[in-house]
Amino acid sequence: MSATPQDKAALDRVGGLSYLNPAAPEPWASFVEQIERVRPHLGALERWIETLKHPKRALIVDVPIERDDGTVAHYEGYRVQHNLSRGPGKGGVRFHPDVTLNEVMALAGWMTIKNAAVGLPFGGAKGGIRVDPASVSKGELQRITRRYTSEIGIVIGPDKDIPAPDVGTNAMTMAIMMDTFSMNRGGTATGVVTGKPIALGGSLGRQEATGRGVFIAAREAARHLRLPIEGARVVVQGFGNVGGIGARMFHDAGARVIAIADHTAILVNEAGIDIPAALEHTAANGGLKGFAGAAPIDPEAFWRLECEFLVPAALEGQLTVERAAGARARIVVEGANGPTTPAADDILHERGILVVPDVLANAGGVTVSYFEWVQDFSSFFWTEDEINERLERIMVAAFTAIWKVAQEKQVSLRTAAFIIACARVLEARAERGLYP
Incomplete structure (x- = not known):
């Protein structure tokens, strides 16, 4: 991948130079190194491994708002869809002053692995805005959220890419995102995000x-x-x-x-x-x-x-x-x-x-987000005990499978999780083929 001086300057500004130079000590470089470590274990699927080292889609958006004092402020936002071979994108939205494109790319990649490792029918995605939520008023934060949602609305949707809360965001953020997307679409779409308040189609047990x-x-x-x-x-x-x-x-x-x-x-x-x-x-x-x-x-x-x-x-x-x-x-x-x-x-x-590893240990959130997504589609909701029982079953089964691979191949739990996840993603990629 070649880049003009202007491209390099822009990528450097958003922390994205590691995409051009995977040797740089950045989150994306760490993710690529983790992918490389499973190459010897993929067999015929190794042919497709470069798929995992190239995000499918990365969107950078300008998020301008009018501040309470009448001035106009601009914030930079991102939504990265790393891989969609196994289903719609799934991953949180982060509001933090240190958010970069490089970081969001890596987080989207880890979501691909996480979803596949525990067997969820999702691909990996992630989003973020470089903003300190504590530095803006409640009204300004709502305007930032609504404008960001409008800007990334072209790539998200209940069957395309489903955001969720992450660092600096919460259930109220998801409520605003859901409302904004629904207003733009002309009909309520509860399934466009997860981690919502219970009154708006959220799931019991999601917060914990x-x-x-x-x-x-x-x-x-x-x-x-x-x-x-x-x-x-x-x-x-x-x-x-x-x-x-x-x-x-x-x-x-x-x-x-x-x-x-x-x-x-x-x-x-x-x-x-x-x-x-x-x-x-x-x-x-x-x-x-x-x-x-x-x-x-x-x-x-x-x-x-x-x-x-x-x-x-x-x-x-x-x-x-x-x-x-x-x-x-x-x-x-x-x-x-x-x-x-x-x-x-x-x-x-x-x-x-x-x-x-994270792709197993913190998968509880996205697992219950999956439950929320399913409940929104069916408009039928489960009890908190049912949620926790299903979460327990999925987490224990995933741990057991990863532990078994780690013992059989004498590798770490992280490498074992990546072996299972990469094989599932690349098998889906191989079965789907290339279009056109």
Whole structure:
């Protein structure tokens, strides 16, 4: 792929140069390296592997709005559809000041793998806007969301690409996106997004699904290693919808959560943190800062705490080579997308630290999003117990299959998950052929 100086300048501005140079240490480069690692295991399907190294479609949109003070502000938005061979695109929308095209491409790729690894009939997609939600008013944020939805409306739809919440977005964001798409289409389309409020076709159990899935994956890993959950020490980075709920489920199962961290504070209490109290404090104060039930700890010392479970549940690229070399966990459970760099992954593997990869560990959210999508199409809704039972069944079956491949081929759980997922995606690609 060649690029003009103007192309390179534009890509550099959005963090996209790694698409031209996969050797650069960016999320997309990490994803491509993970794909390359499964090449020897694909057999005849290797012929199609380049499919996974080229996003099907990447849309960059300008999102102009009138601010409350009458000025006009422009924000940059993205929607990337990585692969649609197995079904419509599926993946969240991220509002964050550091969002780049490179990051969104990688996140879309990981969604392709995640959906295939757990057997969902979706391809992979992801979206985002480079904006700090805390820097704009509620009205401005709604205008940003509506304009972004209108701009990407040409590529999304219930049978084309279905967004969901991610970092910086929530059920209300999805309600606004659904309403905007529906107004433009001229009819209510509840299935265009998932993670909606219950009153608008959302699913019971969706809010807790990702954190619940993280706990289920951790529990299954512990079971295979004959490691009891009760009394186990847990360290959680990220205390939002994934890390907070995951921490609560560990706490409820009798584990001892000894350290938690978010964007406001990094805290430790070797005797165990009162997680319900920490969640209450976070809800009331917007973060962990000021929570009296634990003491501050140095950011790097946090990663070296001795524990049975280390759960990175914040942003990608957090577990670096240096942090992996000093980690003292038995099991790493990836609540975030792409939190471990490939080089760090190798170090953890060499040190005998089991890594439950993101494409399995945090698949609970997209699994219940699938349930929501199905319920919206049928206008028939399940109970929360039914949702949780179905989620449990899918997560356990996926873990069991991935564990079996890892043992048979003597590879990491991540490589095993990628082997299963890539084979499913590339088989669909081969069966469909090329058009025209």
